[in-house]
Amino acid sequence: MTGNRQIVWLASYPKSGNTWLRLLLANLLYADEQPVNINDLPLPEPRVVSRATMDRMTLIDSSLLLRHEVDLLRPDWTRRMLAQQSGHGFVKTHDNYRLNHDNEPIFGRDRTMRALYVVRDPRDVAVSLTHHYGCTLDKGVMYLNESSASIGPQIKRYVNRFDDVLCNWTEHARSWLEQTDMPVHLLRYEDLLAEPVSTFTAAIDFLDLQVTPEAVARAVRFSAFDQLQQQERDTGFRERLKSSTAPFFRAGRAGAWSGVLSAEQARRIVDAHHPLMEQLGYL
Amino acid sequence: MSIYLACGLLIDSELKLPLAPAPVLTGNADVRVFRDAVPLPFHGASDCANWEVTDRQVLFRVAGIVRFVISAAREVRFELEGRANDADAIPFLLSTALGALLHQRKLLALHAGAVSLNGQAIALCGPAGVGKSTLIASLCASGCELLGDDVSVIQRDASGRPWLLSDGRHHQLWADSIEQLHLTERQGPPIREGLRKFHVAPAKATYPASLPLKTIVLLRGLSQPARSRVCPLQPADAMAALMRTIFCPSLATSLKCDGLLFTQIAATLPWVQVLCLDRHSRFQNLTNDVQRLLEHLQ
Numbered sequence: 001m002t003g004n005r006q007i008v009w010l011a012s013y014p015k016s017g018n019t020w021l022r023l024l025l026a027n028l029l030y031a032d033e034q035p036v037n038i039n040d041l042p043l044p045e046p047r048v049v050s051r052a053t054m055d056r057m058t059l060i061d062s063s064l065l066l067r068h069e070v071d072l073l074r075p076d077w078t079r080r081m082l083a084q085q086s087g088h089g090f091v092k093t094h095d096n097y098r099l100n101h102d103n104e105p106i107f108g109r110d111r112t113m114r115a116l117y118v119v120r121d122p123r124d125v126a127v128s129l130t131h132h133y134g135c136t137l138d139k140g141v142m143y144l145n146e147s148s149a150s151i152g153p154q155i156k157r158y159v160n161r162f163d164d165v166l167c168n169w170t171e172h173a174r175s176w177l178e179q180t181d182m183p184v185h186l187l188r189y190e191d192l193l194a195e196p197v198s199t200f201t202a203a204i205d206f207l208d209l210q211v212t213p214e215a216v217a218r219a220v221r222f223s224a225f226d227q228l229q230q231q232e233r234d235t236g237f238r239e240r241l242k243s244s245t246a247p248f249f250r251a252g253r254a255g256a257w258s259g260v261l262s263a264e265q266a267r268r269i270v271d272a273h274h275p276l277m278e279q280l281g282y283l
Numbered sequence: 284m285s286i287y288l289a290c291g292l293l294i295d296s297e298l299k300l301p302l303a304p305a306p307v308l309t310g311n312a313d314v315r316v317f318r319d320a321v322p323l324p325f326h327g328a329s330d331c332a333n334w335e336v337t338d339r340q341v342l343f344r345v346a347g348i349v350r351f352v353i354s355a356a357r358e359v360r361f362e363l364e365g366r367a368n369d370a371d372a373i374p375f376l377l378s379t380a381l382g383a384l385l386h387q388r389k390l391l392a393l394h395a396g397a398v399s400l401n402g403q404a405i406a407l408c409g410p411a412g413v414g415k416s417t418l419i420a421s422l423c424a425s426g427c428e429l430l431g432d433d434v435s436v437i438q439r440d441a442s443g444r445p446w447l448l449s450d451g452r453h454h455q456l457w458a459d460s461i462e463q464l465h466l467t468e469r470q471g472p473p474i475r476e477g478l479r480k481f482h483v484a485p486a487k488a489t490y491p492a493s494l495p496l497k498t499i500v501l502l503r504g505l506s507q508p509a510r511s512r513v514c515p516l517q518p519a520d521a522m523a524a525l526m527r528t529i530f531c532p533s534l535a536t537s538l539k540c541d542g543l544l545f546t547q548i549a550a551t552l553p554w555v556q557v558l559c560l561d562r563h564s565r566f567q568n569l570t571n572d573v574q575r576l577l578e579h580l581q
Binding site: 052055059061063064072076080156158159 | 343345346375379382412459475477480531533534
């Protein structure tokens with residue numbers, strides 16, 4: 001069933017615009033007269049990072065596996081699940097791109113795979129993380145700067161997805177942008193905010209999606225932040241964490257960190273990520 | 284070999300299991316667990332190459348760790364893979380392999396932990412991650428006693444009355460729950476080396492192997508913060524919900540057990556109350572949730 005299959009990994013560090021990108025794609029491909037329901041996205045998503053789905057398919061209680069064992073098994077699980085897939089499949093992931101102990105990409109190898117990688121100024125990410133996880137700003141900064149060497153080797157509570165950030169912000173972005181296993185297109189969150197139509201159109205072109213400019217404009221309109229905030233106010237948003245201290249669609253601004261982070265906190269982020277921040281135009 | 288009692292079965296096992304030992308063995312064990320060659324590859328009808336079901340056998344593999352053949356409802360052969368050791372294989376024996384065995388024996392097995400209260404059993408069901416074990420540990424701190432951690436077999440006696448058969452296991456809790464519930468002193472070894480999920484000793488060293496089943500509680504997670512609620516389920520809704528809590532449901536379907544399980548649940552329902560507990564699984568809410576549930580259970 002590989003004929004017209006295309007698997008698109010929607011990859012990002014957490015709180016960098018991944019959900020917004022999915023909403024743009026859903027509103028582009030599946031909206032009718034109304035914006036799509038944020039709690040019931042019609043975007044086809046092969047459930048290759050869903051623990052419950054994989055457990056059902058393999059009969060393995062994956063919570064009994066260590067992280068490196070899950071990474072070893074994921075390429076095969078993904079291959080089996082994608083064998084049933086036709087058409088487009090969009091998979092959100094916060095995984096850093098990595099190889100398992102067999103030197104296989106944990107995402108598997110599939111010639112139809114492509115990736116959209118969304119990146120956002122890490123200083124804004126730190127503020128957003130703080131609201132999302134209900135933690136202090138210092139902890140948000142620490143999370144962002146934590147290297148793979150200092151992250152705990154195993155999960156300490158049940159989580160319903162396999163994807164996991166096992167490195168810091170720079171390592172995460174570089175892992176995707178420097179891998180050569182699948183074509184990857186970079187989107188900056190700030191460009192999506194400032195120039196949504198042209199930035200989104202470039203991503204659509206990368207995916208070879210045949211759509212009209214009117215459809216793109218409508219998707220951008222339907223995915224505007226005030227639309228998303230209104231839907232969240234009306235019905236809640238299921239991806240909002242229980243520990244969050246603010247709505248999921250909170251501010252949707254670029255550069256808001258300057259009024260929130262102390263000079264010392266901002267400096268710690270810049271010190272840790274200076275080369276990549278400069279390369280991506282954040283400095 | 285040691286003999287254990289789990290889910291009403293006497294298990295004679297070459298693997299040293301974290302289960303209640305059988306009190307006295309009279310006659311033969313119901314099940315033998317032993318090391319043997321388990322061939323590869325599996326060529327089954329299933330689209331998953333790591334398991335297959337035939338008339339008499341279930342084959343199940345966790346690549347890099349262990350392969351099992353569960354035969355004729357009374358034999359579990361296992362072969363380790365790679366550098367795995369016996370301790371690595373045990374959790375998979377006590378989950379999927381045990382599930383296969385129970386379905387081969389045509390038993391009604393729910394994915395449920397259990398507690399006892401006033402000499403009767405209460406089963407707590409729900410999908411992985413919904414907080415069953417944490418709620419059970421919290422109920423045990425509020426007057427209930429542990430009866431089982433993960434699998435509850437329900438069997439009816441000659442009068443038709445349903446009994447819950449304990450899986451013989453202690454609490455198994457994630458590090459996070461142990462910390463939040465202040466159970467560090469009772470924390471035992473990890474379920475597997477390296478895993479941050481641990482055996483936790485119950486408050487009482489021994490507990491009954493079976494008790495009459497009084498209540499089944501279905502746990503459902505609320506995605507938004509809200510006050511938890513307990514409500515009774517009507518039989519038709521309870522029927523549908525309990526079919527979704529069958530342990531290892533894909534195996535039950537492959538072994539053509541669904542019809543029988545439906546009949547077994549239908550025969551159980553007139554004897555028990557089925558409650559639904561909708562809760563937002565924050566530790567801060569746990570005490571209130573337990574109190575609210577206990578009001579319905581008393």
